[in-house]
Amino acid sequence: MAKRETSRPIELLLWGATGFTGRLAAEWLAARYADARVALGGRSESKLEKLRDELVAIDAKCAAWPIRVADALDVAALDTLVPEVAVVATTAGPFSIYGHELAAACARHGTDYCDITGEVPFARALVDRNHERARASGARLVPFCGFDSIPSDLGVFVLQEFAKRELGAPCDEATFVLVRARGGFSGGTAASAIAISEAAARDPRVREMLRDPYALADGDHGTGAKDASGAVKIEGAWTGPFAMGPINSRVVHRSNALLDFP
Secondary structure: OOOHHOOOOOOEEEEEEOOOOHHHHHHHHHHHHOOOOEEEEEOOOOHHHHHHHHHHOOOOHHHOOOEEOOOOHHHHHHHHHHHHHHEEEOOOOOOOOOHHHHHHHHHHHHEEEEOOOOHHHHHHHHHHHHHHHHHHHOOOOEOOOOOOOOOHHHHHHHHHHHHHHHOOOOOOOOOOOOOOOOOOOHHHHHHHHHHHHHHHHOOHHHHHHHHOOOOOOOOOOOOOOOOOOOOOEEEOEEEOOOOHHHHHHHHHHHHHHHHHOO
């Protein structure tokens, strides 16, 4: 990985940089990594240039950040762009529409990839289409890297490591409780939810995937997991199901499967 980062001209390509989440990521990078070899990518050159001009106000070094323009559905363009990049971070959804070809190009060219999807059917397809190719090329494809999934995924991992270390055995179950949060749905998130609903209406396989807590966990994962339902009293407070719960449970089971079910 270190060799790839130093041998490729772009360390990080922020794809979808002019979208709602993309702009937040670009500002964060400008404030902390203006010296890094970061590129801004997307479909509109004029919007990307305008964003770069705004980032210069955060750090003048951002003026040197290159811009990369391509259509996420243009395989030939992606095959030209992706090989010069060590890591792609994409915020451009719905991923079921705009994510497949970019992830496949990263798998082909040994480029690491992360996204902020919350789309279980997209992630299932990403695994099925690209896992073996990514293993061969050395690419690491990591979906579900947004706020909605990271606390559950890393939280369960840290909890279980603590339980094994301090108590001698992992917990039989884990409950994630979100006490408070700010913010709302972006346009991309809403579009993703609509796309999933439409796919589920058309395809019974998608409906089954949305019902199955092990939809992303390959191998001998066992049975018995259930998504939260109804009101539950925890530490004196009433809780209700979390909108992302039926997505994050699949992410956690996937991580557990990749770690050989510890």
